[in-house]
Amino acid sequence: MIYVNRTLKLIIGFAISAAGLWYAFREMNFNELIEYLSQTNLSYILLAMLIMVASVALRAYRWQLMLKPIQIFTLNPLFGSTMIGYFGNGVFPFRLGELLRAYAISRSNMITASVAFGTIILERILDLxxxxxxxxxxxIFSPLMEWSGKILIGLVVFTIGGLVFIIWLGKSHSNFHDKFVHWKLFQTSTGQKLLGNIQNVFTGLTSIVKTKHSVQLVLLTLMLWVLYYICIILVVFATGLKITWVAVGIVLIATTMAIIVPSAPGYVGTYHAAAVYVLVNIYGAGLTESQAFAVLIHAIGFIPLVFIGFGYFLSSSIHISDLKQEEIIA
Structure with a gap:
């Protein structure tokens, strides 16, 4: 049954990506697209790629601060593990990158993969x-955002509520394991292992309760979004696309939300469809230049992170089959 569900998820993800690619490129003039891409200023594209790599270092530093209540880490293994995560999300289905990232940091440090995975969940909440x-x-600056008012309210309630809930859990249920260890469900060896895994994830997830770097975590999160915004601005400079600074922000928001949608590895299709839709339907940009822009903003995040992540993946000697033995997915 598990394999049927995974197969179904895989089919759905690829189907959604195919639909996204069809929407974004259904009226593509290949020669015009290549011509437009050939006129791109590569200096800006390379700079955007470097900033994307720098954003991973910043993300690794934020992770380092999140992990401090659990264990002290140097930055290099956290950077490498994060890159492996991007590689995994870029080439493997089921968003395996997050599991790979947790497993990678657990291989050379005194931390379990399930604890690390808990901190990654916390990180995603900060991203939201x-x-x-x-x-x-x-x-504030775009009346076009009015249509997304309900989405915005829901997102704010979910993220803030989730963070408050995690803090409450960490303070009032720190002895999580002791509260449930006597349940019949957890009396077997399998049940004990399951409870241990849950406790480990819980430990990572609630690490923010013990952190002394709350302000830094918030500032680093905002800095990450500023870097992502700068990357898209640089692609605007590279292509000469005529859009406002507000439009750049709307493109960033739309493509980020597209990443959440189930898709093929690398967010192919969904990402491109979101960018093309915003540029063409909302801001009236030309179809070919919008398609080229979508290709480029996807490439600046995909190419450097996947290739660098692949290098770290090879040097780590990790195999995907190892994850089947790991407790976070046991």
């Missing part, structure tokens, strides 16, 4: 808070 902040900011 950053996204909500971006939406609120650009909603």
């Amino acid at each position: 808070i950053g996204l909500a902040a971006m939406m609120i900011f650009f909603a």
Whole structure:
């Protein structure tokens, strides 16, 4: 049954990506697209790629601060593990990158993969808070964001509520394991292992309760979004696309939300469809230049991170089959 569900998820993801690619490129003039891409200023594209790599270093530093209540880490293994995560999300289905990232950091350090995975979940909640902040900011300057009011309210409630819930859990249920260890469900060896895994994820997830770097975590999260915004601005400079600074923010928000949608590895199709839709339907940009822009903003995040991540993946000697033995997916 598990394999049927995975197969179904895989089919759905590829189908959604195919639909996204069809929408974005259904009226593509290949020669015009190549011509437009050939006129791109590569200096700006390379700079955007470097900033994307720098954003991973910043993300690794934020992860380092999140992990401090659990264990002290140097930055290099965290950077490498994060890159492996991007590689995994870029080439493997089921968003395996997050599991690979947790497993990679657990191989050479005194931390279990399930604890690391808990901190990664916490990291994603911080990212959602950053996204909500971006939406609120650009909603002030763009009446076009009015249509997404319900989405914005839901996102804010979910992220802030989730963070408050995690803090409450960490403070009032720190002895999580002791509360449930006597349940009949957890009396077997399998049940004990399951409870141990849940406790480990819980430990990572609630690490924010013990952190002394709350302000830094918030500032680093905002800095990440600023870097992502700068990357898209650089692609605007590279292509000469005529859009406003607010439009750049709306493109960033739309493509980020597209990443959440189930898709083929690398967010292919969904990402491109979101960018083309915003540029053509909302801001009236030309179809060919919008398609080229979508290709480029996807490439600046995909190419450097996947290739660097692949290098770290090879040097780590990790095999995908190892994950089947790992407790975070046991």
